[in-house]
Amino acid sequence: MIKKRIFFDPEIKKEGLSKIKKAFERMQYERESGLAGYYDLPVNQSETISAIEDFISTNEYLSHNLIKDLVVIGIGGSSLGTRAIDTLLMFSHNRNIVNIHFLENLDPLYLINSIKKIDLSKAFIVVISKSGTTIETISITKYIFSLLQDPIKGLDLKNKIAVITDRDSPLDRLSKERDWKVFYIPTNVGGRFSVLSPVGLLPLAILGYDIKALLNGAAAMREEFMQNGVELLLFKKAYYYYKHRKKINMNILFSYSSMFEAFNKWYIQLWGESLGKKRKENERVGLTPVGLIGSVDQHSFLQLIVEGPKDKSVTFLKLKNFELPITVPHLSLPYLETTDFVNGRRFQTIINSQCDSTMEAVIEAGVPVDLIEINELNEESAGYLIYYFELLTSAVGAMLQINTYDQPGVEKGKILLKNRLSK
Amino acid sequence: MIKKRIFFDPEIKKEGLSKIKKAFERMQYERESGLAGYYDLPVNQSETISAIEDFISTNEYLSHNLIKDLVVIGIGGSSLGTRAIDTLLMFSHNRNIVNIHFLENLDPLYLINSIKKIDLSKAFIVVISKSGTTIETISITKYIFSLLQDPIKGLDLKNKIAVITDRDSPLDRLSKERDWKVFYIPTNVGGRFSVLSPVGLLPLAILGYDIKALLNGAAAMREEFMQNGVELLLFKKAYYYYKHRKKINMNILFSYSSMFEAFNKWYIQLWGESLGKKRKENERVGLTPVGLIGSVDQHSFLQLIVEGPKDKSVTFLKLKNFELPITVPHLSLPYLETTDFVNGRRFQTIINSQCDSTMEAVIEAGVPVDLIEINELNEESAGYLIYYFELLTSAVGAMLQINTYDQPGVEKGKILLKNRLSK
Known part of the structure; x- marks a missing residue:
């Protein structure tokens, strides 16, 4: 499904093997102790899935396709993951015609111009805030409420809103009082690691995606991790990044689609916020x-990679099958014959x-390069990719001996x- | 109109003053010798403006509002600048309702899904390629031609296409043969410095923007440069970036809108492609x-800035007046009273x-920070900002003693x- 290769010598000697082993043990500890809840999301959410499916199939608006617009109010980890997957899969057959905002x-x-595009009378609203008090999210929610408040009918949001938050957060308490549907983010799952929790699953399910397949894809990567452990290529990559972090302080994801x-x-938040930390003795890493x-x-940043300082690694992400066999026409234009070498070739x-x-x-x-090649874009491969980058982040974090999961700064x-x- | 402040000591001593003086002289030389044509674009294009205005007012489709979609086929410097300005000013009163693609x-x-959104029968096409042979641009142009080619009517693009390219490029020759309208990019204006040439001016004029005001804004910054020379704050910033380039190898533009x-x-291309170079003795800079x-x-990258390594500078870009006096409603929600401190406050x-x-x-x-504060977004301030960042790029390039304007890599x-x- 997904092939990975590295094109540099990861320089794993005795020290590297030991570092990798310790990182793997640390990650197992994070998983088993429940310090980081994301590890088990692909395999422990059958109840969540059922709850989401029940909710959608029994909600009077969602079950009868009465919804034109899905409004997700949430920032950072509360929106980046859903947006990532919906943009990846936007042309998939599962995707329904609900507009997401x-x-x-x-x-x-x-904000106003985004709201103008929403038909609030046919909108379903999902408010997402882990803490329940995110200032952007609550302010926008209040603003939307003021627009919905009909002077005659009053504000009746029942069945047109769902809330995703931590159990017992202020937003949870309000929701219970108002009888709004609430889904919980496991306490030990941070915002940027939450896309495979209800944070991503609920909106993605409303858009028609196969969220079981999404989790299955992630579970496949989790299984590789559990089975192959320190043998995983991602540990070699993580070790190289860790070892050369002072000289190579940037990691580029160059995605060809x-x-x-x-x-x-989504990757930028995951990587930046997880690994940019002060560690013991106030040493700044990241x-x-x-x-x-x-x-x-290639027409913007490539020059800097090729001729600039050797302070970057590059991961190429390549999509093998675009499933659209369109080609450059066999059209030879006078004076432009030098471009004819692509005539008849598929765009893919x-x-x-x-x-x-x-x-x-x-x-x-001379830049350290690796390649991730995806056969085709679907829920499985999206879930697999998400989990791959989460593991890679945890691996580097474990080597750096930082708390990968907080954001005190x-x-x-x-x-x-x-x-x-x-x- | 635009205020600038720096919040770090630029450490200009005798050596710094001399470096700044040399950079200014170099830039004057680049301008006067014609080595870099962008410097004079704000003041030498009255003929171009007239030609664009004439073209639009006499074109049978553009002059009668028969165009629904403007299709810009171009990559890198051929699209980034137009997109930057159109996104900045999309809510301005001058902007007409033509959709740009x-x-x-x-x-x-x-590609296919972008084309689906275009009504090709009511589209005006602008093909932009400096060399005239950019493989993406020519391939897409051929594909669009194949869609336009009506088996009965044939391909008649006259008055529905304009081409922007270098004089005598293969694309120029084809255009002349087909009798398509051509606008030229001055030979000494590179793609990433070309937004104030026809590359940006033609599509922006078709969208209704006041391109004279755009150039006037840039001319105001040019005037500051010519009048104040080495006294400009941007030289202090450029010197600091130059001096600390090995430790501080990243420059962040943090724009608050x-x-x-x-x-x-647009800034990323300008900065990355201009400054990422090999200089004498193959030293890699950038x-x-x-x-x-x-x-x-703030919910994604800020943690890395605050607690991560001190390898970044940050420029904050702040827009003072959003011209929309909407406020957070005076709505106190139970349990969420801690968020009430923003009630009644303008979103701005x-x-x-x-x-x-x-x-x-x-x-x-402890991060080196500066602030650019824009009073309001309009053509003038957009032009001013564009020219400011171009000058800043040239200043750092001059200090690095590289060719800021090529991209051999x-x-x-x-x-x-x-x-x-x-x-």
């Missing part, structure tokens, strides 16, 4: 994620050859904001 | 650009306070592609 930023122009645009952003789209960014062949050629040039420039700004606006 | 990537799924999404991408959107990326006030608070936290973390992959597909 993500309301996240407080930018008023953008426009459908990976949102997936790249690797910077960069997301690129091929071939577009050309973009994949662009990936191969760029990869070859980047390898030749963002609190300061929140306090400053509250002080500033409470005046 | 950018066809750039050969990804067949994405969703409308800057495409602008960030600074990596990162584009973030506030407040969204909150997002700008988020910018201020984050900036304060990032400065406190991307050729290898093109040759490999041709070899691969010509078999």
